[in-house]
Amino acid sequence: MKLPHLLTVDGLSRSQITTLLDTAVEMEAVGHREVKKIPALRGVTIVNAFFEDSTRTRMSFDLAAKRLSADTMAFSSKGSSTAKGESLRDTVLTIAAMGVDGFVIRHMGSGAPQRAMDWTGLPVVNAGDGMHGHPTQALLDAYAMRQKLGDLEGKHVAIVGDLFHSRVVRSNLTCLRTLGAKVTLVAPPTLLPQGIREWPNVDDGVAITTHLDDVVPTVDALMMLRVQRERMSGGFFPSEAEYTDGWGLTRERLTRLPEHAVICHPGPMNRGLEIAPEAADNARSLILDQVNAGVSVRMAVLFHIFAGDPTPDAAPANDSTPAAAGNENEGSK
Amino acid sequence: MKLPHLLTVDGLSRSQITTLLDTAVEMEAVGHREVKKIPALRGVTIVNAFFEDSTRTRMSFDLAAKRLSADTMAFSSKGSSTAKGESLRDTVLTIAAMGVDGFVIRHMGSGAPQRAMDWTGLPVVNAGDGMHGHPTQALLDAYAMRQKLGDLEGKHVAIVGDLFHSRVVRSNLTCLRTLGAKVTLVAPPTLLPQGIREWPNVDDGVAITTHLDDVVPTVDALMMLRVQRERMSGGFFPSEAEYTDGWGLTRERLTRLPEHAVICHPGPMNRGLEIAPEAADNARSLILDQVNAGVSVRMAVLFHIFAGDPTPDAAPANDSTPAAAGNENEGSK
Amino acid sequence: MKLPHLLTVDGLSRSQITTLLDTAVEMEAVGHREVKKIPALRGVTIVNAFFEDSTRTRMSFDLAAKRLSADTMAFSSKGSSTAKGESLRDTVLTIAAMGVDGFVIRHMGSGAPQRAMDWTGLPVVNAGDGMHGHPTQALLDAYAMRQKLGDLEGKHVAIVGDLFHSRVVRSNLTCLRTLGAKVTLVAPPTLLPQGIREWPNVDDGVAITTHLDDVVPTVDALMMLRVQRERMSGGFFPSEAEYTDGWGLTRERLTRLPEHAVICHPGPMNRGLEIAPEAADNARSLILDQVNAGVSVRMAVLFHIFAGDPTPDAAPANDSTPAAAGNENEGSK
Missing domain, CATH: 3.40.50.1370 (Aspartate/ornithine carbamoyltransferase)
Structure with missing residues (x-):
C-alpha cells in the first residue's frame, strides 16, 4: 500500500x-x-x-x-x-x-x-x-486497544472530557467508527460542541451524554481526554472539584469499570483531575502502551x-x- | 582540489x-x-x-x-x-x-x-x-544564476538595497567580479557606505548609483537585498513607502525587466516592501532555486x-x- | 565487563x-x-x-x-x-x-x-x-591525570575551591581514593561543608585545610573548582579579590607549583578569578585534555x-x- x-x-x-x-x-x-x-x-x-x-x-x-x-x-x-x-x-x-x-x-x-x-x-x-x-493519535489509540481487546468491531468505547477543545476527539471518532466500534461521547454540558449532533461522523453508532456514571459499567474502553488547565479560566469550564466529581475517572468509578475494560489517556495526565493515580497506574491502563504504539x-x-x-x-x-x-x-x- | x-x-x-x-x-x-x-x-x-x-x-x-x-x-x-x-x-x-x-x-x-x-x-x-x-551565500547565488544564464562572464548583475548593513554584498561583489560579471550597486543615498568607491573589489567593472529605474532594463540579473525592519527605526532609513517606491522591485518595474533576466533574493523576503509578490512568485524568480543551490x-x-x-x-x-x-x-x- | x-x-x-x-x-x-x-x-x-x-x-x-x-x-x-x-x-x-x-x-x-x-x-x-x-567528570579527571602522571597510586591531588556547592568534589574524592591517590581538600572556611570530616570517603588519605599556599609545592595535581558567580551574592562567599588572593591559582602560585605537576579545571573557567590566564594556558594545564578525555x-x-x-x-x-x-x-x- x-x-x-x-x-x-x-x-x-x-x-x-x-x-x-x-x-x-x-x-x-x-x-x-x-x-x-x-x-x-x-x-x-x-x-x-x-x-x-x-x-x-x-x-x-x-x-x-x-x-x-x-x-x-x-x-x-x-x-x-x-x-x-x-x-x-x-x-x-x-x-x-x-x-x-x-x-x-x-x-x-x-x-x-x-x-x-x-x-x-x-x-x-x-x-x-x-x-x-490528530490522525496518528487516533491510529495509535486504535492500535493499543486492538492489541488488548482484539478486533474493535462492535466494541464500546467512551471518550470522556473536553470535547469542545480536543483535537483528538474528531480523529478518534472517525477512526473507531470506521473500524466498527460503537462510541459514546461524554462531556460536561458546557464542553459539548453546539452542533455536535450534526457532525458527519456522529451517526447511529454514536451516543452523546453528560452522565459518565451510566456509561462506565458498559464500556470496553474508556478514553479520558486531557484537561488543559489554561482553558479552565474561560468561565464555562467546571471547577476542578466539579470536573473530577462529574467526569474524572475516580477511584470509585474504577471499581465499576468492567474487569476486561481498558483505560486510555493521550498524556500528559493531570493526575487527580481527569484521572486518579489508581486508574493511571492500573494494570488495565494502556497509557504507556499508547506511547509505545x-x-x-x-x-x-x-x-x-x-x-x-x-x-x-x-x-x-x-x-x-x-x-x-x-x-x-x-x-x- | x-x-x-x-x-x-x-x-x-x-x-x-x-x-x-x-x-x-x-x-x-x-x-x-x-x-x-x-x-x-x-x-x-x-x-x-x-x-x-x-x-x-x-x-x-x-x-x-x-x-x-x-x-x-x-x-x-x-x-x-x-x-x-x-x-x-x-x-x-x-x-x-x-x-x-x-x-x-x-x-x-x-x-x-x-x-x-x-x-x-x-x-x-x-x-x-x-x-x-557570507561566502556560501555568494557561491549559491552565482550557482543559481549560472544554471539559468550560463557562464557569468560579461553578464550584468545589479545588487539593490541596503548596501550599508548587508553582509552578502561584499561577498557577492567579489564572487561575481571574479567570475567576470559586471556589477551595478544600487542603494538609497543614506544606505551607501561612505567609502564604498574605495573598496578593493570596486573596480572598473562596478558601477554605483541611487537610481534603480535606469538599471532595471539593462540587467541579466537583479539581486534584491533583504530589508531588516529592525534597522528602519535608525533615522537614516527611508520610510517603507519611500523605500518601495525608489528601490523595491515593484510590479511596474517587473514589466521593464528584460525577458531573459532573473530575480534573486537571499530570503526571508518582506513581500510588498523590497519585492512585490508578483516578482517573488514570477517564473523568472530564482528565489527557491537559490535555496536549493x-x-x-x-x-x-x-x-x-x-x-x-x-x-x-x-x-x-x-x-x-x-x-x-x-x-x-x-x-x- | x-x-x-x-x-x-x-x-x-x-x-x-x-x-x-x-x-x-x-x-x-x-x-x-x-x-x-x-x-x-x-x-x-x-x-x-x-x-x-x-x-x-x-x-x-x-x-x-x-x-x-x-x-x-x-x-x-x-x-x-x-x-x-x-x-x-x-x-x-x-x-x-x-x-x-x-x-x-x-x-x-x-x-x-x-x-x-x-x-x-x-x-x-x-x-x-x-x-x-558527577561520576563521568570524576572518571575523565582521573583519565586525564593518569595519562600525564601515570598510575595515580600515591600521587597527591589537591582539590581547591567551593567544596560546599560543588557536585564534582564528592565524586572526585571517591574516585581518586579508590585509585590510591592522596587528596587534600582546600577551601575558604565558609565554603567547607560542616560535616565534611565525617563524610564516608574522608579517610586517613584525605587532608582538609584552608591554606592553599602550604599545599601548592607538594602536589602532583591541582584541581581548581569553578566559582559559580551566581552564588557569590549569598553573603558567606569571599569577595572576588579575597577569593583570588586566598584560593585562586595565581601567577605567583604557579611559580611555586612543582615542575611535573598538572593543573585541572572542569570548565567553564572564570579566568582571573579562580585561575589566572597564565595557569589556564600553561603547558602543564590539562584543561583541554580533560575535555578530550x-x-x-x-x-x-x-x-x-x-x-x-x-x-x-x-x-x-x-x-x-x-x-x-x-x-x-x-x-x-
Missing part, C-alpha cells in the same frame, strides 16, 4: 486503517531486535516542523523516522524567520526547496498541514492541527508514505517491505 | 570558484538519486556553531553535511557557557578538544570565524560574520574541505570523488 | 575503574582513525535528558554516543510537559515507553537519575545530579553499559569488544 500523505483519518477505508495497524505490528517487532533499525528509508530526509510545542509527539516521530534509517531535521518556529513574520507559505516552500522529502507538521491552525502539502507538493503527515485532527504506528505511516514502490537497484525488495525487512546487520552482508 | 577552509571568497581564484560550482552540480545530482546520500564524510563530525540565529542557513548546512554522511552537532550560544560569559576562544577550544573535525560558524562579530580557525587549527566555514562576509554548494564546500586525499583503505576512491561517488546502496555491496 | 548503569562512582572497585579507563584509551584511538566511528551501539537509542542546561556535557555525551553509532535523542525540559507540571516519573516513563534503550540524565535534584532507573528499569548514566555527584571516557561508559554480551548473529565479536572493534569501513566489507 502506498499512501500519498496522512492529513486526516477521514477518507481512510477500514482496509487501509487495518493495513496500517498490521504494518505497525511488524514495526513493533523491529524494536525487539538486537539492532533496532531497518534501512527502509535510508537517504530520505523528513522535516519535523513543529509550529507548536509538543515534545512527546516530536520525539515519537523522530524515533520512528530513525528506526527506519531516515534522516530527520527539526524546524521550530522559535527564533526562526517565521517569528520575524515570514508567512507559513514562504517558510515551507523554502524548506521544501532544500530538497527534503516530506514534512511532519504540527500547527495551531486547522488545515495548515493540508496547505503545506498543496504549496510544496510534498507528502505531509499531520501531527496535530488546531482543533481539526505511537512509535510503531508512526513507523508504519512513514513507511507507507515514503517507501512504496522502490526501484530494484536502489533497494532490494527485502529491504522495502516491512514483512521481509531484515535485521540491519544481515541486510548489509 | 583541497580547500583548507572557507572564510571568505576573497582570494579564491576563478578556477577555484568554478571547480566549487562544478562540484555542486554533481552534488545536486545526489539529491535526485533513490538514496540521497554519499558516504564521502562518514565518521567526520562537523559542529554547526551558530552564535546568531539563522534557521534556514543552519538547516541548509545540516542537510548538506548529512547528505555527505557526516555527523553534525549543533552549538547554540543560548543557555550555554557563552551566555554565562565564557569567551569565544574558550568556547571553541573546548568544542575542538572534544575531537570534532571542523566548524561551521555564524557570528555577529566580523572576523570571528577566522579567529576560531586560528585558535583551534581546525577548518572553518564562515556562515556569515557581522557585516564582513544552497544545499548543493554547501555540500561542495564541505566536500572539498573535509574529503581531500583519503587513504585507500579508509575509503575506496569511488567513494571520495564526487564524480564517481556511488549510490550508497551500491557502495555497500 | 558489563555495567548495569553509572549512577555514582561509590561502589565501583579499583579494578572496575581501571577497566573503564583502559577502555577509554582504546576509545580515544577511535578518534584518530580515518573513519572515527565503531558500530558497537548501532540500533541503540540513548536519550540525553537534560533537566538542567549544560551544553558542553550534553555535546560530549552526544558525540560519544555517535562515535559508537548509537542514535541519540535530546530531551530538554524547556517547553515540554515537564514545564507544564508533569512529574519526573511520568516524563521518564513516557520516554521509556517509546522503546528507547537508556538515559543520560542531568537534573538539579540529587538522586533523580537513581529514581529514573528505578521507575523505568532502563540503564541510566548520571550526568550530574544536584550536589550529589570526556568523550573517550563517556564512550567507555556507554560501551560497558550498552554493548555487553551481544548475541553472535546480531554483531560479530570483533564489532563488540573495543580492542578488536574494526574500522567501520573494514567492518562493512
Whole structure:
C-alpha cells in the first residue's frame, strides 16, 4: 500500500486503517531486535516542523523516522524567520526547496498541514492541527486497544472530557467508527460542541451524554481526554472539584469499570483531575502502551508514505517491505 | 582540489570558484538519486556553531553535511557557557578538544570565524560574520544564476538595497567580479557606505548609483537585498513607502525587466516592501532555486574541505570523488 | 565487563575503574582513525535528558554516543510537559515507553537519575545530579591525570575551591581514593561543608585545610573548582579579590607549583578569578585534555553499559569488544 500523505483519518477505508495497524505490528517487532533499525528509508530526509510545542509527539516521530534509517531535521518556529513574520507559505516552500522529502507538521491552525502539502507538493503527515485532527493519535489509540481487546468491531468505547477543545476527539471518532466500534461521547454540558449532533461522523453508532456514571459499567474502553488547565479560566469550564466529581475517572468509578475494560489517556495526565493515580497506574491502563504504539504506528505511516514502490537497484525488495525487512546487520552482508 | 577552509571568497581564484560550482552540480545530482546520500564524510563530525540565529542557513548546512554522511552537532550560544560569559576562544577550544573535525560558524562579530580557525587549527566555514562576509551565500547565488544564464562572464548583475548593513554584498561583489560579471550597486543615498568607491573589489567593472529605474532594463540579473525592519527605526532609513517606491522591485518595474533576466533574493523576503509578490512568485524568480543551490554548494564546500586525499583503505576512491561517488546502496555491496 | 548503569562512582572497585579507563584509551584511538566511528551501539537509542542546561556535557555525551553509532535523542525540559507540571516519573516513563534503550540524565535534584532507573528499569548514566555527584567528570579527571602522571597510586591531588556547592568534589574524592591517590581538600572556611570530616570517603588519605599556599609545592595535581558567580551574592562567599588572593591559582602560585605537576579545571573557567590566564594556558594545564578525555571516557561508559554480551548473529565479536572493534569501513566489507 502506498499512501500519498496522512492529513486526516477521514477518507481512510477500514482496509487501509487495518493495513496500517498490521504494518505497525511488524514495526513493533523491529524494536525487539538486537539492532533496532531497518534501512527502509535510508537517504530520505523528513522535516519535523513543529509550529507548536509538543515534545512527546516530536520525539515519537523522530524515533520512528530513525528506526527506519531516515534522516530527520527539526524546524521550530522559535527564533526562526517565521517569528520575524515570514508567512507559513514562504517558510515551507523554502524548506521544501532544500530538497527534503516530506514534512511532519504540527500547527495551531486547522488545515495548515493540508496547505503545506498543496504549496510544496510534498507528502505531509499531520501531527496535530488546531482543533481539526490528530490522525496518528487516533491510529495509535486504535492500535493499543486492538492489541488488548482484539478486533474493535462492535466494541464500546467512551471518550470522556473536553470535547469542545480536543483535537483528538474528531480523529478518534472517525477512526473507531470506521473500524466498527460503537462510541459514546461524554462531556460536561458546557464542553459539548453546539452542533455536535450534526457532525458527519456522529451517526447511529454514536451516543452523546453528560452522565459518565451510566456509561462506565458498559464500556470496553474508556478514553479520558486531557484537561488543559489554561482553558479552565474561560468561565464555562467546571471547577476542578466539579470536573473530577462529574467526569474524572475516580477511584470509585474504577471499581465499576468492567474487569476486561481498558483505560486510555493521550498524556500528559493531570493526575487527580481527569484521572486518579489508581486508574493511571492500573494494570488495565494502556497509557504507556499508547506511547509505545505511537512509535510503531508512526513507523508504519512513514513507511507507507515514503517507501512504496522502490526501484530494484536502489533497494532490494527485502529491504522495502516491512514483512521481509531484515535485521540491519544481515541486510548489509 | 583541497580547500583548507572557507572564510571568505576573497582570494579564491576563478578556477577555484568554478571547480566549487562544478562540484555542486554533481552534488545536486545526489539529491535526485533513490538514496540521497554519499558516504564521502562518514565518521567526520562537523559542529554547526551558530552564535546568531539563522534557521534556514543552519538547516541548509545540516542537510548538506548529512547528505555527505557526516555527523553534525549543533552549538547554540543560548543557555550555554557563552551566555554565562565564557569567551569565544574558550568556547571553541573546548568544542575542538572534544575531537570534532571542523566548524561551521555564524557570528555577529566580523572576523570571528577566522579567529576560531586560528585558535583551534581546525577548518572553518564562515556562515556569515557581522557585516564582513557570507561566502556560501555568494557561491549559491552565482550557482543559481549560472544554471539559468550560463557562464557569468560579461553578464550584468545589479545588487539593490541596503548596501550599508548587508553582509552578502561584499561577498557577492567579489564572487561575481571574479567570475567576470559586471556589477551595478544600487542603494538609497543614506544606505551607501561612505567609502564604498574605495573598496578593493570596486573596480572598473562596478558601477554605483541611487537610481534603480535606469538599471532595471539593462540587467541579466537583479539581486534584491533583504530589508531588516529592525534597522528602519535608525533615522537614516527611508520610510517603507519611500523605500518601495525608489528601490523595491515593484510590479511596474517587473514589466521593464528584460525577458531573459532573473530575480534573486537571499530570503526571508518582506513581500510588498523590497519585492512585490508578483516578482517573488514570477517564473523568472530564482528565489527557491537559490535555496536549493544552497544545499548543493554547501555540500561542495564541505566536500572539498573535509574529503581531500583519503587513504585507500579508509575509503575506496569511488567513494571520495564526487564524480564517481556511488549510490550508497551500491557502495555497500 | 558489563555495567548495569553509572549512577555514582561509590561502589565501583579499583579494578572496575581501571577497566573503564583502559577502555577509554582504546576509545580515544577511535578518534584518530580515518573513519572515527565503531558500530558497537548501532540500533541503540540513548536519550540525553537534560533537566538542567549544560551544553558542553550534553555535546560530549552526544558525540560519544555517535562515535559508537548509537542514535541519540535530546530531551530538554524547556517547553515540554515537564514545564507544564508533569512529574519526573511520568516524563521518564513516557520516554521509556517509546522503546528507547537508556538515559543520560542531568537534573538539579540529587538522586533523580537513581529514581529514573528505578521507575523505568532502563540503564541510566548520571550526568550530574544536584550536589550529589558527577561520576563521568570524576572518571575523565582521573583519565586525564593518569595519562600525564601515570598510575595515580600515591600521587597527591589537591582539590581547591567551593567544596560546599560543588557536585564534582564528592565524586572526585571517591574516585581518586579508590585509585590510591592522596587528596587534600582546600577551601575558604565558609565554603567547607560542616560535616565534611565525617563524610564516608574522608579517610586517613584525605587532608582538609584552608591554606592553599602550604599545599601548592607538594602536589602532583591541582584541581581548581569553578566559582559559580551566581552564588557569590549569598553573603558567606569571599569577595572576588579575597577569593583570588586566598584560593585562586595565581601567577605567583604557579611559580611555586612543582615542575611535573598538572593543573585541572572542569570548565567553564572564570579566568582571573579562580585561575589566572597564565595557569589556564600553561603547558602543564590539562584543561583541554580533560575535555578530550570526556568523550573517550563517556564512550567507555556507554560501551560497558550498552554493548555487553551481544548475541553472535546480531554483531560479530570483533564489532563488540573495543580492542578488536574494526574500522567501520573494514567492518562493512
